[in-house]
Amino acid sequence: MSAYEGLPDTRTSLCGLTVDGDEVWLIRGISQKLYRCPACGGAVEIGADHVIVQTVLRLGGTEHQHWHRRCVDEILIYQLHNLRRVSALESTRERLERRAQLKPGRRRRNLRRR
Numbered sequence: 001m002s003a004y005e006g007l008p009d010t011r012t013s014l015c016g017l018t019v020d021g022d023e024v025w026l027i028r029g030i031s032q033k034l035y036r037c038p039a040c041g042g043a044v045e046i047g048a049d050h051v052i053v054q055t056v057l058r059l060g061g062t063e064h065q066h067w068h069r070r071c072v073d074e075i076l077i078y079q080l081h082n083l084r085r086v087s088a089l090e091s092t093r094e095r096l097e098r099r100a101q102l103k104p105g106r107r108r109r110n111l112r113r114r
């Protein structure tokens, strides 16, 4: 069980770093269609409360995946460092795509903690 139990939720997202220095944003989502969780290979059913894992790559660009909450809690959370809570307002797709166009050194100052 992690200190981030129940997160992300509608108000709070999480943000951490991979060993390669990519930023990983964990955002609460409700599936609009059927997804496949990359961790366990199982279905993320339509309407499921799950986690959108959006990566802002160190070298620019973003990519995202849809994970089960349980898989994030049991696997992904332990692969990230400098994990912190951030306002969900910081983690909209438009903001993260804009963020991905900044040089990595300029990204941190834009982050507001909660």
Ligand SMILES: [Zn+2]
Binding pocket: 037, 038, 039, 040, 041, 042, 067, 068, 071
């Ligand atoms: Zn899964």
